[in-house]
Amino acid sequence: MSKLEPKSTNVAPQTDKVAGPWYEAWRSFKKSKIAVVGAGIVLFFIIVALIGPWIAPQGINDQVLANRLLKPSREFWLGTDDFGRDILSRIIHGARISLWVGFFSVIGSVVVGSILGIVAGYYGKWIDTIISRVFDIMLAFPSILLAIAVVSVLGPSLQNALIAIAIINVPNFGRLIRSKVLSIKEEEYITSAKAIGMQDIRILFSHILPNSMAPVIVQGTLAIATAIIEAAALGFLGLGAEAPLPEWGKMLADARVNFINAPWTMIFPGLAIMLTVLGFNLMGDGLRDALDPRMKS
Amino acid sequence: MTEPLLKVEGLKKYFPIRKGLLSRVSGHVKAVDDVSFYVNKGETLGIVGESGCGKSTTGRMLMRLLEPSEGKVFFDGKELTSISSDDMRKARREIQMVFQDPYASLNPRHTIEKILEEPLIVHGIGNPKERKKKVRDFLEIVGLSSYHAKRYPHQFSGGQRQRIGIARALMTNPKLIIADEPVSALDVSIQAQVLNLMQDLQKELNLTYIFIAHDLGVVRHISDRVGVMYLGKMVEVAVSEKLYDKPLHPYTQALLSAVPVPDPNFVRDQILIKGDIPSPSNPPSGCTFHTRCPFKMDVCTKIVPKLVEVEPGHSVACHLYGEQAQQ
Numbered sequence A: 001m002s003k004l005e006p007k008s009t010n011v012a013p014q015t016d017k018v019a020g021p022w023y024e025a026w027r028s029f030k031k032s033k034i035a036v037v038g039a040g041i042v043l044f045f046i047i048v049a050l051i052g053p054w055i056a057p058q059g060i061n062d063q064v065l066a067n068r069l070l071k072p073s074r075e076f077w078l079g080t081d082d083f084g085r086d087i088l089s090r091i092i093h094g095a096r097i098s099l100w101v102g103f104f105s106v107i108g109s110v111v112v113g114s115i116l117g118i119v120a121g122y123y124g125k126w127i128d129t130i131i132s133r134v135f136d137i138m139l140a141f142p143s144i145l146l147a148i149a150v151v152s153v154l155g156p157s158l159q160n161a162l163i164a165i166a167i168i169n170v171p172n173f174g175r176l177i178r179s180k181v182l183s184i185k186e187e188e189y190i191t192s193a194k195a196i197g198m199q200d201i202r203i204l205f206s207h208i209l210p211n212s213m214a215p216v217i218v219q220g221t222l223a224i225a226t227a228i229i230e231a232a233a234l235g236f237l238g239l240g241a242e243a244p245l246p247e248w249g250k251m252l253a254d255a256r257v258n259f260i261n262a263p264w265t266m267i268f269p270g271l272a273i274m275l276t277v278l279g280f281n282l283m284g285d286g287l288r289d290a291l292d293p294r295m296k297s
Numbered sequence B: 001m002t003e004p005l006l007k008v009e010g011l012k013k014y015f016p017i018r019k020g021l022l023s024r025v026s027g028h029v030k031a032v033d034d035v036s037f038y039v040n041k042g043e044t045l046g047i048v049g050e051s052g053c054g055k056s057t058t059g060r061m062l063m064r065l066l067e068p069s070e071g072k073v074f075f076d077g078k079e080l081t082s083i084s085s086d087d088m089r090k091a092r093r094e095i096q097m098v099f100q101d102p103y104a105s106l107n108p109r110h111t112i113e114k115i116l117e118e119p120l121i122v123h124g125i126g127n128p129k130e131r132k133k134k135v136r137d138f139l140e141i142v143g144l145s146s147y148h149a150k151r152y153p154h155q156f157s158g159g160q161r162q163r164i165g166i167a168r169a170l171m172t173n174p175k176l177i178i179a180d181e182p183v184s185a186l187d188v189s190i191q192a193q194v195l196n197l198m199q200d201l202q203k204e205l206n207l208t209y210i211f212i213a214h215d216l217g218v219v220r221h222i223s224d225r226v227g228v229m230y231l232g233k234m235v236e237v238a239v240s241e242k243l244y245d246k247p248l249h250p251y252t253q254a255l256l257s258a259v260p261v262p263d264p265n266f267v268r269d270q271i272l273i274k275g276d277i278p279s280p281s282n283p284p285s286g287c288t289f290h291t292r293c294p295f296k297m298d299v300c301t302k303i304v305p306k307l308v309e310v311e312p313g314h315s316v317a318c319h320l321y322g323e324q325a326q327q
Helices: A021-031 A033-055 A087-123 A125-140 A143-154 A158-184 A188-196 A200-211 A213-236 A248-255 A264-291 B055-062 B085-091 B112-122 B128-141 B146-150 B158-170 B188-205 B216-222 B240-245 B250-257 B322-326
Strands: B006-019 B024-039 B044-048 B070-075 B095-098 B176-180 B208-213 B225-230 B233-239 B308-311 B314-316
Touching: A021 A033, A021 A264, A033 A087, A033 A264, A087 A125, A087 A158, A087 A200, A087 A213, A087 A248, A087 A264, A125 A158, A143 A158, A143 A213, A158 A200, A158 A213, A188 A200, A188 B095, A188 B112, A188 B158, A200 A213, A213 A248, A213 A264, A248 A264, B006 B055, B024 B055, B024 B070, B024 B233, B044 B055, B044 B216, B055 B070, B055 B176, B055 B208, B095 B158, B112 B128, B112 B146, B112 B158, B128 B146, B128 B158, B158 B188, B188 B208, B188 B216, B208 B216, B225 B240, B225 B250, B233 B240, B233 B250
Parallel strands: B044 B208, B044 B225, B095 B176, B176 B208
Antiparallel strands: B006 B024, B006 B070, B225 B233, B233 B314, B308 B314
């Protein structure tokens, strides 16, 4: 082997900077201003959620009945609700709940959906038929209806709302991964991995899975937005977070009685939901442009 | 040169054609139909044929990337078609493959180092430090530089990628390399570089090649012996010079007469064969070439000609030659 002389190279030495696929994606993501704004909003809410307990001006459940339904003022920036609780403090805490539900329900659906999608796509045949038909059945229901059904079975609580949202999102990710796996497993680098003598399981996790992740990240970001709305909807219907948790949807529901004479009780939690969802959607669109190779020039 | 490294007997691949609601098997595409050949240690066997003649399918069956429908493959004394799929996986350490499309055969998300290290990891060769060293050594051997290891496939040209593909095939020190049209996706100038690299490597590392291609010039350049395939069958196998100087099978004659000659005064005596290649799902009876053959006889439509050695080192499957013609 050492007898072989290194042959001359036909590439001029360049800087040692390595532009990996993720770095390229980040560069193209940065170019879209709207996406960066979206990411900024998301980041803002994440920070608020993380440091919430330290920045909230009042306790979330400090009921001072003398301060009922106060207008936004210097003391209570976003006003107070019908128990005299500070709405700003409650929204800050609510960010924690909403993001927590959003992230973990999506992580749950991605993990379960990925496993089912990979099994269906890679092994095919009857197992694919079964998994795909189950997905079809689940997708035939309106998602919120299915979530309500799941919560009614499990009992209303924030945790069960999270589980319900995770379950209804599984078929979306499952289908996405399945279709991705179907196309990737025909790629020649998969055949070459087999030709090397690689084990199936290694091919799945080291070649197929990383290459099918891009659309999942996009779909995941958008799904967090949907999950936040669904959690709020379940909270609004009384099937999610229970009093006195400051869940945004629950806050909206509680404000129904008073919103004519105290509109701030409804406007600000609504705005919080809208902004967070908008942030995730903008970021998701930006990610799609950055990660989808077909959009690249 | 006594015992062949690889011996193939009666290899067949039939793909079922399914029709209707219940996917009944209504017929078979005979992609490879009863192919036998051998490859000696250290030599290069070229396999040529038009697209769809089953040459790639044959290559893939040798590694059992496609399961053969019938037939036996003997490699280095071992029978490969009957061993378990896990044993086959391990046996691939000795048989490696170079693929046609260097743009598709490298995982775009892995660095070159990871791509080249993977065969070693899979077969449990060396420790991380030794593996990294070997990756760098092989990058140099195939004409790249060790600092390329940290890069991604998209940062290389087609020729360079094919060098990486070749390096990957060499990582486990295989005995046999199946090259499935390794240069047909490359520019002509790059083709020569890659072919020369493959020849140098063969000499240095004592490799055996099965070189699948549709370009007769390329195959002539690299092969010791050449097999010509038509419609899933091997119609002629001969030592390179013999095949190119004195082709026997009418199909080989027609193929060779189509090779362009770089001489403007050369008057080509081209043999044109009529019609299209018949469907492999319904191949003609007897000799599959009889529908297009200029020398068709009665016997050709009835009896399948066998591949017989008509002179040392030259076998042909045609009724014009051998004992079938003498009768």
